[in-house]
Amino acid sequence: MRVGIFGGTFDPVHTGHLILAEQGREQGRLDEVWFVPAAHPPHKEEPELTRFEQRVEMLALAIAGNPAFRIEELEKERPGPSYTADTLAELRRRYPAHEFWLLIGSDTLLDLPHWYQPLRVLEQAGLLVMARPGSAVLTAEQLRERLHLPEQTPLHLQRIEVPQLDISSRDLRRRAAAGRSLRYFLPRAVECYIHEKRLYRLL
Secondary structure, eight states: EEEEEEEEOOOTOOOHHHHHHHHHHHHOOOOOEEEEEEETTTOOOOGGGGHHHHHHHHHHHHHHHHHHHEEOHHHSSSSSSOOOOHHHHHHHHHHOOOOEEEEEEHHHHHHHSSSSSSSHHHHHHEEEEETTTBBBBOOOHHHHHHHHHHHHHHHEEEEEEOOOOOOOOOHHHHHHHHHHBTTTBBBHHHHHHHHHHHHTTTT
C-alpha cells in the first residue's frame, strides 16, 4: 500500500490542508493519506497549542466521508518532540509492508537540511512536494546538493501541482480571536466546532 503521511499541528485544519492531501493522493497515486497531528512539535511553544484531543476532533470532522483519509494518533503516545524521522521509523515498524510518502510544502522542503536527522527521513519515505506561494520547488538534484548526498544515495521526490491558496492556521486563529468570519476557510463542521468550544478566543 502506498501511503501519504501528512504531518502538522492542524491547529486548526483548513481547506488548504484538505486540498493538498487530496491532490497528493491523486497525483502521487496513493492508496491512503494519513494525517499525523504532532503532539509536541519541536519548533512551537507548548502553551500556544490547542489540546491534542481537540485538534484530532477537528481533523475527524474535516475528513469525514473520505475513505482514503485517516488520522494516525501515534504522536500522542510518544514522549519528547515530534520529529519526523522518529515518526516515520515508528510507522515503518508498525506497517513494514507499506510504502510511505511524505507530503510537504516547497517552503518546508527548503528547511529540510536543518531538520533533525534529514537523511533518516529520506531513507524512510519519498517526498511529494507541493508548491507554496512565494517558494520555489527544489529539484531532486538541488536537494541532493544541499544535503551533500552521494549520487548512489536513493532520493525519491515528486512535484505535486496544487492551487495556490494562501491560507494559514495562524491567520485563522487570529481571525477567530478577533471575531472575524472563518466561513469557507475551513469545513463548516470545523467552523462550528471552533465556535462551540470557543477556541482561539484568548489569543
